[in-house]
Amino acid sequence: MARIELNEIAHSYMAKPKGESDYALKRIHNVWDDGSAFALLGPSGCGKTTLLNIISGLITPSKGRVLYDGKDVTELPPEKRNIAQVFQFPVLYDTMSVFNNLAFPLRNRGIHETQVKKRVLEVAEALDLTPFLNMRAAGLAADAKQKISLGRGLVRSNVAAILFDEPLTVIDPQMKWDLRRKLKEIHEQLMQTFIYVTHDQVEALTFADQVGVMFEGEIVQIGSPQDLFEKPEHRFVGYFIGSPGMNFLECTLEGNVARVDGAGIVLDEQIAAKGHRARGKLELGIRPIYLEIHAESANGMVPADVRAVEDLGSYKIVTLTLAGKTLKANLPEDQPVPEGQVWLGFPPQWTKLFADGWLIK
Amino acid sequence: MEKWPNNKAWFLVIPVFVIVAFSAFIPLMTVINYSLQDILAPGQSVFVGTEWYKEILSDYRLHEALWRQFLFSGLVLLIEMPLGILIALAMPKRGWGVPASLVTIALPLLIPWNTIGTIWIIFTRPDIGLFGFGMNNLLGIPFDHTASSLDAWITVMLMEVWHWTPLVALLAYAGLRAIPEAYYQAARIDGASAWSTFFYIQLPKMRGVLTIAFLLRFMDSFLIYAEPFVLTGGGPGNSTTFLSIYLVKIALLQFDLGPGAAFSLIYFVIVLSFSFIFYQALLRVGKGETV
Amino acid sequence: MKVKKKTIGLVVYFILLMLPIYWMLNMSLRSNADILAFFTLYPKNITFANYIKIFTDSSWYMGYVNSIIYVALNTVISLSVALPAAYAFSRYQFVGDKQLFFWLLTNRMAPVAVFALPFFQLYSTIGLLDTHIAVALSHCLFNVPLAVWILEGFMSGVPREIDETAFIDGYSLPRFFITIFIPMIRAGVGVTAFFCFMFSWVELLLARTLTVTNAKPISAIMTRTISATGLDYGLLAAAGMLTIVPGALVIWFVRNHMAKGFALGRV
Numbered sequence: 001m002a003r004i005e006l007n008e009i010a011h012s013y014m015a016k017p018k019g020e021s022d023y024a025l026k027r028i029h030n031v032w033d034d035g036s037a038f039a040l041l042g043p044s045g046c047g048k049t050t051l052l053n054i055i056s057g058l059i060t061p062s063k064g065r066v067l068y069d070g071k072d073v074t075e076l077p078p079e080k081r082n083i084a085q086v087f088q089f090p091v092l093y094d095t096m097s098v099f100n101n102l103a104f105p106l107r108n109r110g111i112h113e114t115q116v117k118k119r120v121l122e123v124a125e126a127l128d129l130t131p132f133l134n135m136r137a138a139g140l141a142a143d144a145k146q147k148i149s150l151g152r153g154l155v156r157s158n159v160a161a162i163l164f165d166e167p168l169t170v171i172d173p174q175m176k177w178d179l180r181r182k183l184k185e186i187h188e189q190l191m192q193t194f195i196y197v198t199h200d201q202v203e204a205l206t207f208a209d210q211v212g213v214m215f216e217g218e219i220v221q222i223g224s225p226q227d228l229f230e231k232p233e234h235r236f237v238g239y240f241i242g243s244p245g246m247n248f249l250e251c252t253l254e255g256n257v258a259r260v261d262g263a264g265i266v267l268d269e270q271i272a273a274k275g276h277r278a279r280g281k282l283e284l285g286i287r288p289i290y291l292e293i294h295a296e297s298a299n300g301m302v303p304a305d306v307r308a309v310e311d312l313g314s315y316k317i318v319t320l321t322l323a324g325k326t327l328k329a330n331l332p333e334d335q336p337v338p339e340g341q342v343w344l345g346f347p348p349q350w351t352k353l354f355a356d357g358w359l360i361k
Numbered sequence: 362m363e364k365w366p367n368n369k370a371w372f373l374v375i376p377v378f379v380i381v382a383f384s385a386f387i388p389l390m391t392v393i394n395y396s397l398q399d400i401l402a403p404g405q406s407v408f409v410g411t412e413w414y415k416e417i418l419s420d421y422r423l424h425e426a427l428w429r430q431f432l433f434s435g436l437v438l439l440i441e442m443p444l445g446i447l448i449a450l451a452m453p454k455r456g457w458g459v460p461a462s463l464v465t466i467a468l469p470l471l472i473p474w475n476t477i478g479t480i481w482i483i484f485t486r487p488d489i490g491l492f493g494f495g496m497n498n499l500l501g502i503p504f505d506h507t508a509s510s511l512d513a514w515i516t517v518m519l520m521e522v523w524h525w526t527p528l529v530a531l532l533a534y535a536g537l538r539a540i541p542e543a544y545y546q547a548a549r550i551d552g553a554s555a556w557s558t559f560f561y562i563q564l565p566k567m568r569g570v571l572t573i574a575f576l577l578r579f580m581d582s583f584l585i586y587a588e589p590f591v592l593t594g595g596g597p598g599n600s601t602t603f604l605s606i607y608l609v610k611i612a613l614l615q616f617d618l619g620p621g622a623a624f625s626l627i628y629f630v631i632v633l634s635f636s637f638i639f640y641q642a643l644l645r646v647g648k649g650e651t652v
Numbered sequence: 653m654k655v656k657k658k659t660i661g662l663v664v665y666f667i668l669l670m671l672p673i674y675w676m677l678n679m680s681l682r683s684n685a686d687i688l689a690f691f692t693l694y695p696k697n698i699t700f701a702n703y704i705k706i707f708t709d710s711s712w713y714m715g716y717v718n719s720i721i722y723v724a725l726n727t728v729i730s731l732s733v734a735l736p737a738a739y740a741f742s743r744y745q746f747v748g749d750k751q752l753f754f755w756l757l758t759n760r761m762a763p764v765a766v767f768a769l770p771f772f773q774l775y776s777t778i779g780l781l782d783t784h785i786a787v788a789l790s791h792c793l794f795n796v797p798l799a800v801w802i803l804e805g806f807m808s809g810v811p812r813e814i815d816e817t818a819f820i821d822g823y824s825l826p827r828f829f830i831t832i833f834i835p836m837i838r839a840g841v842g843v844t845a846f847f848c849f850m851f852s853w854v855e856l857l858l859a860r861t862l863t864v865t866n867a868k869p870i871s872a873i874m875t876r877t878i879s880a881t882g883l884d885y886g887l888l889a890a891a892g893m894l895t896i897v898p899g900a901l902v903i904w905f906v907r908n909h910m911a912k913g914f915a916l917g918r919v
Contacts, residue, residue, distance in 0.1 A: 234612070629761070
């Protein structure tokens with residue numbers, strides 16, 4: 001178990017990267033505390049897997065250092081780093097039994113056979129693999145195979161961290177739920193450092209205490225699930241997290257009023273003041289859940305048109321147009337939806353302002 | 362994955378069936394017909410039953426040729442399979458080296474078989490050949506494949522290994538390339554040694570292509586004709602007279618059609634049954650009921 | 653350090669692989685008298701006389717033309733019958749499919765020597781002896797089963813959902829097969845054509861048995877260098893070198909397809 005420190009990491013797959021765009025990872029500078037459950041969330045191609053492979057040592061970064069508990073391991077290969085990693089698709093040693101598959105990482109490190117047996121049985125028990133132990137791994141179903149892969153990651157008790165690279169991709173939705181809960185339990189038991197990469201926000205937000213959102217080779221925000229939802233520091237976080245994502249409207253500032261074409265939206269005074277000093281394109285952002293819809297006009301409200309209503313059972317998603325822009329709003333199931341023209345309220349505490357994609361705070 | 366049951370698919374197979382049957386059934390019938398008759402002159406023949414089979418089966422030269430053939434094919438598989446795998450492991454995985462080594466390795470496979478024999482005559486002759494001259498004059502080891510049986514065997518084996526190991530290497534290389542990168546990554550994380558990676562990942566994943574390579578090499582080495590015929594003509598004595606060479610001697614050169622035909626059929630049955638046994642055995646190893 | 657050892661081993665292997673071919677090249681550039689007179693590692697008095705002799709004698713160069721004609725014919729025939737059959741084996745279940753597949757493969761195991769004589773009689777009966785088509789057809793005996801085998805492997809790698817989608821979109825089987833399916837497995841078709849070319853080009857026994865003069869392959873004509881005065885090594889070596897050239901050209905042209913085919917993990 002260890003504290004993992006990434007010091008000014010950057011990586012390019014090209015031998016001679018020219019510009020910023022040649023880098024798969026632009027600049028990662030971050031510390032993960034010992035024993036935490038951490039998730040990295042981002043769309044495919046954002047560099048999550050690259051970052052994971054740098055931590056495990058499968059890739060040596062073009063720039064920067066990797067430290068475990070303050071010790072520089074940048075140049076060490078994975079087998080010397082004492083780390084475990086689970087891959088997206090099941091990786092099995094086809095000719096071995098399930099037991100031998102699980103024992104393989106321990107035996108390679110010369111651990112005594114009685115100890116091997118004890119650990120394998122523990123892990124198999126935790127993952128419900130005990131009935132399969134004497135069967136050949138090759139003949140099992142996809143989810144059982146992935147459980148073996150997980151098991152090989154978990155079987156070593158003294159690793160610096162366990163890295164998971166979208167480990168539940170091949171698992172059925174129901175089973176996914178169970179396995180995620182199981183992993184969480186195991187984490188609480190072992191208190192090892194878990195780093196979990198995924199593109200599924202539900203997976204990330206339910207699994208981890210801290211979630212890092214990655215976008216185009218950078219970690220744009222690290223925070224608790226609540227932080228990411230309520231205070232997205234980058235428009236990408238707002239857009240990527242939440243379903244549907246945050247609404248964004250391009251705007252100009254007049255005093256503490258944000259102008260979106262004709263409409264004026266009142267902002268928090270402090271934020272508006274900072275907005276005047278900020279550079280770049282200004283955008284206003286609000287989560288669908290905080291957008292208010294009224295049938296009657298009141299002070300500070302702006303007119304909009306209802307285009308469509310989707311009823312999802314427990315709540316409704318209303319699609320609206322405001323000055324030619326499309327917005328989404330979440331409404332509770334019991335609130336009636338007016339037709340045609342409505343009035344929108346933007347509560348100042350939930351109405352955020354972004355300059356060049358970054359939150360003004 | 363279940364296939365769609367549809368007997369109309371036969372229409373798609375008919376052209377293949379017709380063309381192969383034309384080249385297989387009619388000659389096979391002819392051969393069976395010959396093997397049961399004594400042809401005295403064109404248009405004049407007597408039915409002799411299993412006479413020729415009895416004669417051929419008790420021919421001691423056939424027995425010798427058969428053992429020689431088994432020894433040869435056994436050695437071929439023993440040398441070429443591991444060597445081919447080693448070469449495949451050493452081949453580059455990316456960059457310009459890939460097409461370069463593929464072209465180099467495939468070259469011997471595209472040389473007509475009697476040219477192969479020619480190349481090795483020129484290469485191993487004690488007077489003009491690099492190998493023969495080198496052995497005799499530089500290393501001082503007497504070497505002459507036209508005079509010594511052992512030297513003839515060594516030459517034929519060298520030629521065979523030179524000629525056909527590339528096929529095993531190419532197939533093994535294809536098998537290696539099909540292994541997803543994640544397997545190697547997992548092996549590194551698990552702390553596997555190079556040997557364990559080979560034994561537990563690469564070898565099991567190459568099983569399919571190695572089965573094909575094994576069968577092809579068994580069949581073709583068992584049927585070998587042109588290369589040793591050109592190189593040694595089956596000699597010195599009968600020391601490199603393999604089954605095909607002996608068969609052609611009887612059927613085409615001595616024109617003993619009856620015994621030749623009986624020989625052909627026995628030969629065919631031997632190749633067929635061994636290929637079948639090997640195929641079943643390799644399949645069973647693949648499934649691996651035992652852990 | 654380990655990588656380096658591997659590469660050295662591979663380079664040594666490649667040198668050993670090229671050495672006999674280099675030796676034949678060396679011989680082909682010397683006159684016969686020169687060859688028998690002294691031993692040398694490289695030709696000191698280079699002569700192209702052997703090559704000139706081959707290119708100016710029509711019975712020599714027609715040998716190449718003959719070989720190339722029947723090899724091309726065989727490749728076209730093998731592919732055109734094997735493609736639909738391989739599709740049937742990879743997609744459909746029909747009466748006798750497994751037996752038929754096994755029977756096809758057994759033909760790959762038949763000793764060619766077994767068939768030489770009956771082939772001679774068969775083709776002389778139907779009047780095709782000494783024609784290119786006779787050799788091309790006889791080579792189908794081992795090339796068609798091989799082509800079906802290889803193509804079936806490639807085709808099974810294409811998910812059947814693609815066929816189903818195309819049929820739902822109203823494609824007929826022939827149109828789907830030609831416009832969608834074959835382009836999808838073109839690497840496999842290339843690999844198969846390569847193997848058909850290879851086995852037809854290198855086979856000698858049938859080609860020699862079925863031809864007299866008009867369609868005689870180059871490899872058979874080579875034996876003529878053994879004359880009353882003994883073996884003309886220079887001429888033999890030059891002819892041998894020239895039989896390597898077409899094969900070498902073919903690999904050179906398909907090298908990138910091969911690399912791609914190998915990347916797909918199939919042969």
